[in-house]
Amino acid sequence: MLARRFYSSVASKPTIGFVGLGQMGFPMAANLMKKTGSPFVVFDAFPATASKFVENAKDLKAQNQSVSVAATPRDLAAQCDVIVTMLPAGPHVKSVYLDAETGLLAGIKGRNNVLLVDSSTIDVATSKHVAETVGNAGAVMLDAPVSGGTLGAEAGTLTFMVGSPSVTTFNTVKDTILVHMGKNIVHCGTVGNGQVAKICNNMMLGISMVAASETMNLGVRLGMDPKLLAGIINTSSGRCWSTDTYNPCPGVLPNVPASRDYTGGFGTSLMAKDLSLAVSAAHESKSTVTLGAVAHQIYNQVSSQKEFKNKDFSSVYKWLNDNQEKI
Amino acid sequence: MLARRFYSSVASKPTIGFVGLGQMGFPMAANLMKKTGSPFVVFDAFPATASKFVENAKDLKAQNQSVSVAATPRDLAAQCDVIVTMLPAGPHVKSVYLDAETGLLAGIKGRNNVLLVDSSTIDVATSKHVAETVGNAGAVMLDAPVSGGTLGAEAGTLTFMVGSPSVTTFNTVKDTILVHMGKNIVHCGTVGNGQVAKICNNMMLGISMVAASETMNLGVRLGMDPKLLAGIINTSSGRCWSTDTYNPCPGVLPNVPASRDYTGGFGTSLMAKDLSLAVSAAHESKSTVTLGAVAHQIYNQVSSQKEFKNKDFSSVYKWLNDNQEKI
Amino acid sequence: MLARRFYSSVASKPTIGFVGLGQMGFPMAANLMKKTGSPFVVFDAFPATASKFVENAKDLKAQNQSVSVAATPRDLAAQCDVIVTMLPAGPHVKSVYLDAETGLLAGIKGRNNVLLVDSSTIDVATSKHVAETVGNAGAVMLDAPVSGGTLGAEAGTLTFMVGSPSVTTFNTVKDTILVHMGKNIVHCGTVGNGQVAKICNNMMLGISMVAASETMNLGVRLGMDPKLLAGIINTSSGRCWSTDTYNPCPGVLPNVPASRDYTGGFGTSLMAKDLSLAVSAAHESKSTVTLGAVAHQIYNQVSSQKEFKNKDFSSVYKWLNDNQEKI
Amino acid sequence: MLARRFYSSVASKPTIGFVGLGQMGFPMAANLMKKTGSPFVVFDAFPATASKFVENAKDLKAQNQSVSVAATPRDLAAQCDVIVTMLPAGPHVKSVYLDAETGLLAGIKGRNNVLLVDSSTIDVATSKHVAETVGNAGAVMLDAPVSGGTLGAEAGTLTFMVGSPSVTTFNTVKDTILVHMGKNIVHCGTVGNGQVAKICNNMMLGISMVAASETMNLGVRLGMDPKLLAGIINTSSGRCWSTDTYNPCPGVLPNVPASRDYTGGFGTSLMAKDLSLAVSAAHESKSTVTLGAVAHQIYNQVSSQKEFKNKDFSSVYKWLNDNQEKI
Incomplete structure (x- = not known):
């Protein structure tokens, strides 16, 4: 159902957002951007990192792929159909998703066909709590932590362990997003089970x-x-x-x-x-x-x-x- | 060299001794006796157990295979070319091999072509000490502890981890003895390395x-x-x-x-x-x-x-x- | 300095607030109320518990000591000069102190002579974070976890381990508040050190x-x-x-x-x-x-x-x- | 009873033997020798150490106290009424006491009023086994491991934890022997309980x-x-x-x-x-x-x-x- 909503909402290519351009996130985002050809929006706590990402993408921009930096996660969310996050720990995830002023959730208000995928490795309790809050607001969040390290991130050969509310949603996210960053993508059951x-x-x-x-x-x-x-x-x-x-x-x-x-x-x-x-x-x-x-x-x-x-x-x-x- | 000594000394079939007829030793000895057809001598700390073993072997005796009980390890050693021991712990091994009055070593005095194989799982220090003492007396002892449990002992599918002073001796013991009780026989290096x-x-x-x-x-x-x-x-x-x-x-x-x-x-x-x-x-x-x-x-x-x-x-x-x- | 501010601000008896009337908090609050004779305001997540506390205090009310229930921590804070909290874990402390809508901090806005004492046993990081946020808002929070169990709470013989920004503040809190609930009151250094x-x-x-x-x-x-x-x-x-x-x-x-x-x-x-x-x-x-x-x-x-x-x-x-x- | 036997057997001063003159044993033996004034016999696995001990004692010899080196524990035992041992580990204790050729037990054959005190810290099983063997031979062995280190050994202020078959024997050994090497001497119950x-x-x-x-x-x-x-x-x-x-x-x-x-x-x-x-x-x-x-x-x-x-x-x-x- 959600999958249907998702597809019907994105006539051509969905706009993808990526939050967290660290050692893992940077190469993951680069692969996702290049392989999907989707319009791309990024955010990082260090603006210089986000600028560097866009700078690196000038070849793609020359080919008319849109790549831009958002001022906050909220601004990013307001422009995107799918959002991937890759953050260091639970408190960052909580803040990026739920901050009343700047969080992702504030940016998707009213658009309940946005898909959120958190690839951070964090504590199960925070993961479930954030997913539940997102769910209560009408959107869907999956947890999809990875293994494979920076080499896997660069080569696009990560393993994703995915918690998803349904098999259909899992398949949608796998086929349209995760497959561009990883090789082995495993459904682990409901949300939180990836963690x-x-x-x-x-x-x-x-x-x-x-x-x-x-x-x-x-x-x-x-x-x-x-x-x-x-x-x-x-x-x-x-x-x-x-x-x-x-x-x-x-x-x-x-x-x-x-x-x-x-x-x-x-x-x-x-x-x-x-x-x-x-x-x-x-x-x-x-x-x-x-x-x-x-x-x-x-x-x-x-x-x-x-x-x-x-x-x-x-x-x-x-x-x-x-x-x-x-x- | 030892292998040569060993073979030349046993014109036809070597006489085999087995000490320790517990849950593991009993079926191991039964397999070894049946598959080699060798003259067989047993000893157990409980005479009734040794008698039961011989009683169980009456079919083989009917076919003229010699099967008897020795009064002490020393008496057993005096009659055998190869001896296998399967005992609960280090002190038992020390006593069965080295006791001045009743031990195996006392029984092989002067015959330096006897092969001793200890399949007990014991501490490395005792295993090396007994092997060294046996070696100083001119005989050869290998340690060959097993895994596979009582089912493996009965089925003759044990794994033997063997410490042996030479590859030749290992091969001799493997081919003439261990192969009749186990399936996977691994040379782990010098004596003590089996343990x-x-x-x-x-x-x-x-x-x-x-x-x-x-x-x-x-x-x-x-x-x-x-x-x-x-x-x-x-x-x-x-x-x-x-x-x-x-x-x-x-x-x-x-x-x-x-x-x-x-x-x-x-x-x-x-x-x-x-x-x-x-x-x-x-x-x-x-x-x-x-x-x-x-x-x-x-x-x-x-x-x-x-x-x-x-x-x-x-x-x-x-x-x-x-x-x-x-x- | 703060101590001076504190005393000068409370002409006669300071109004005391107590948040958290569980197995420990209930008898602690009862002792504090009875021994100080101060106007008293309480809050508990379970309104029935707060009502029961007030019901138990009807003798004191008959002697004209004011005892009332607040609707939220914020409402409590708005009426009090000193506030003691006794809560199960870090998240509760964070929420009771810092919630934008209902928290203590929201209730003391502009009055920087309020003293807050947290007697919960919680993680050091949360304790320091909340104290710092309170401090940035101009008030002072001390951590003062206890040992001595429910028997000590009832007998008023608890040990308090107190982290305080200064010795003067420690002495003020000790003499006016903690001494009514405990026997052994130890200054452990700066805020967080009680934990x-x-x-x-x-x-x-x-x-x-x-x-x-x-x-x-x-x-x-x-x-x-x-x-x-x-x-x-x-x-x-x-x-x-x-x-x-x-x-x-x-x-x-x-x-x-x-x-x-x-x-x-x-x-x-x-x-x-x-x-x-x-x-x-x-x-x-x-x-x-x-x-x-x-x-x-x-x-x-x-x-x-x-x-x-x-x-x-x-x-x-x-x-x-x-x-x-x-x- | 044993105590009586012991006293009646030593008209004037009992001859004392000491086996094991290591970092602990050397100063312990020196204190015991000096404070009792008894005839003294020592043994150490390193003959040079035993000689050095006697050399150090030349002042006492000048005052007619007999101090000598024995060739084996057995020879030592043959000359002594009380024997103290201080050895590194269980195997040494077993060998010093029980070796058929050179052990203490071989040296006291027939004299069942000899007292043996083992101050080594060893495994309980060996301690009990040796004590039992000594007991079966008619003599008495106590275990009396110490704490207090080399400083305590030199100062004569060790703590002795003593396992003894009876209170009387404990008191005898305490008053005639241990008090000269230690300050705190505790009866821990039966033999082995010192360990x-x-x-x-x-x-x-x-x-x-x-x-x-x-x-x-x-x-x-x-x-x-x-x-x-x-x-x-x-x-x-x-x-x-x-x-x-x-x-x-x-x-x-x-x-x-x-x-x-x-x-x-x-x-x-x-x-x-x-x-x-x-x-x-x-x-x-x-x-x-x-x-x-x-x-x-x-x-x-x-x-x-x-x-x-x-x-x-x-x-x-x-x-x-x-x-x-x-x-």
Whole structure:
């Protein structure tokens, strides 16, 4: 139904708005703009960033694609049919969507066929609260957090985990918007479930990576060859993505951060953030996540150190290794 | 060299000894006896168990295969070319091999072509110490702990993780002995490395299973469908054996303990034991295994409860679920 | 300076407002009203609760002390010189103080000699943010969370941990307000530090109580008499409030919750809440609190169980004891 | 009874033996020798250490006190009425007491009035096993581990935690032996309970110290003055020996290791060892010690680092502080 409303409302190409042009948002917006050819409006808290985005788009403008900067999220919303947001944390999302003076919701008043897609990774409670408020105002908001990092954002190969009120809306958003920024687009159920899926996967991942690091470190210190040990685990019940695809021990796999001094990849601070979201969601829902909480503290500690704060999250192996007696 | 000695010494079929006829040892010994057709000698701390084993073998005896009970490990060793041991813990292994009066070593004095294979899961330090003592006496001991449980023992499909002083010896033992009890036989390096590989894999497994349980429980309590959540994780970076092959949440996978009230499988107490071995080995080698230690405490607690002590180790999911507010 | 403004502005008795008449706030407000004899205005989210408070005060009204209910925090603020708030969590505090339509701040516009005292236990970030906003509007807010439970609230013997912009203001608030509800009133430094002191003390307490429970349980299971063990620890370096004043093992001390089936005292859910605040504050300040995080998960789990959710926080001993093999 | 046997057997002064002249044993033995004036026999695994001990005692020899070195524990036992042992770990105790060729037990054959006192800190299981074996042979062994460190050993102010088969024996050993090396001598119940009391106290202590470090670090990073924070905690429910007597934050207390760069005191490695014993005893007795296990891993990690391995155990505060972002 909404999908029908949506299509009928956009005779030719819908106008697309993008809020949040950070390290992830900038390349995502660039891909979306180029691949859709839609009229495009952007907003960023730093006006210089928004100007730079438009400056970069002058080739497209030369081909008559409209690209402009809005003064506020509200102004942006007033011009757009579809809006994507990519923001650092819950309070930013709340403010960008709901601020009475400058928020997106204020800008779409009366037009209930606007689609809003939030790709930020934020706490489940805020995500559901904002979506509900948007819904009460007659519009539709989906949560669609991503994985794949800046490389995926640039290459347009992100994974989107999408919470959507209906399959039809999911399909509309997937086909007209997300497909231009990502490769793997998964429907996770109702609104908020995109966030749930992401923090669940990333909590599992964070624990597994610490576990893989502890295990590889223990085995090596007890005299095992690391490749041999990884081979045994990878054909046994200890197998996981962190051992068979992204092994944290240098030299075991060729093209992973561990084999290039932990550069590139997914930073320790981002893992600390995602584990914090998981621990908070567990507290809210009265769920126990003991290993999640310990992994969170470990990434808190590792990401606080100068040497590790800009390294890939598999560098927890190196951290263990540096902080122990040589044998 | 040893392999040559071994073969030249056994004109036709070597006499095989088996010490330790418990839940694992009994079916392992039965397979080995039947498939090799070798003269067979057994010993168990409970004479009735050894008698029962021989009683069960009367068909083979009728076909002229010799099967007998020894009074002590020493007496057994005195009659055998190859000896397999399957014992509960380090102190038993130490006593069975090294006791001055009744031990295996006392029984092979002067015959340095006897092969000893210990399939017990014990601490690395004891395993290396016993192997070294055996080696100093001129014989050869390999460690070859198993995974696969009682079902694998009965079906002859165990995995053996083997520490061996040489590839030749490994191949000899594999082809003449282990192949009759297992399917997947892995050379893990020098003596003691079988134990290292096993505790590393099982520490990784224990942590992963708790993590999978925390993750599935959190997601379900936050409103996700468990099959959908498992599907997303299993195609993402959180994927592991505990989510894609042995998922602890009932109903996600059809033929796993979780879907039959956690019966069968690998017991919580066995996981507690293996994690204890890992934590001890970490202490000895001054390695840090924080998640391993927490997982150990969790299995300690779960396996101490009447309801869970005989359940599969994936029942940590049920334990989490039972001990929380209903939503 | 502010103190001077405050006194000069209240010729005789200042009018006092109280927002939040829950299990703690109700008896605190009753003490404050009775002991000051000041004109009194109350607000609660449940109008029936506010009415009941006024009904209870009819004796005082008969003696001409004014006691009334306000329609909103804003209306309350418009009538008061001093306002005390006692609310469940950060979002409530934010809304009661800052809501543009109904908040306290809207009610004191232009009167910059109003004193606001928040006795809620909330997250440090919200506390500082609200105090700063109040300060920017020209008024003064102090944070003054309490310990001592409902018994302390009723007896007027609470401990207040107070963050105040100056010693003078602290003294004013202490002498005119807090002294009527508490016995031990501590200046913890600048605004927000009341919350910091409280969560630091309670994190230390939560960890100590779990530690005392693990220790007493271990010793008893290894054969020690619990009183003897407690006596040894209490004269040694393991001594703490949780062992020498509030021992969690039944029978060791006479007048503690442990010796009356863990009734009364400080509930497991409140400890879970305070540990959650500590873990969040640690995340915000990039501090590592590994034991704090594990204790949080343990209280999360314990307080989720029907049997323990209304028990004193020392019942973690019973929880350990119930969940283990009998010896 | 034993006490009577003991006294009647030693007409004048009993001959005392001391095995294990390490950093603790050497000054303990020196005090015992000087204060009793008894004939003295020593043994150490390093003959040079034993010789040095005798060399140091030449003044006493000049006054006709007999001081000599025995070739083995067995030879020592053959000459002594009372024997004190101070050894690094369980295996050493087992070997020194029970070795068939060279052990103490072999040296006291037939003389069932010899008293043996083991002051080593070892695992409970070994302690009980050795005591039982000694008892079966007709002699009596007490466990009497100490706290107080090398300073206490030198000053003769150690605390002894004593497991003894009877109060009479405890009193005999206390009055004739332990009082010369220590100040606080506590009867903890039956044999083995000295070890239990010690590991329980030290587990409580290790957890408390990590907790105090996390708490002080968190409070300081949130803006509290450390002395003020310590003062508040020390008069509240978070109070413990690690905050009020041995605070790990530099500058809070004057005469503690924290205020002299963590020199002196009780080393991180010793705490790692004691926590390891506690975790093992918990495993043996199927007790859960989650915080104990995490504290163990933390001390494992800290004591493995060059910078901390020779520092006092309160340096975990500095470790936390070094490994985090500066604020």
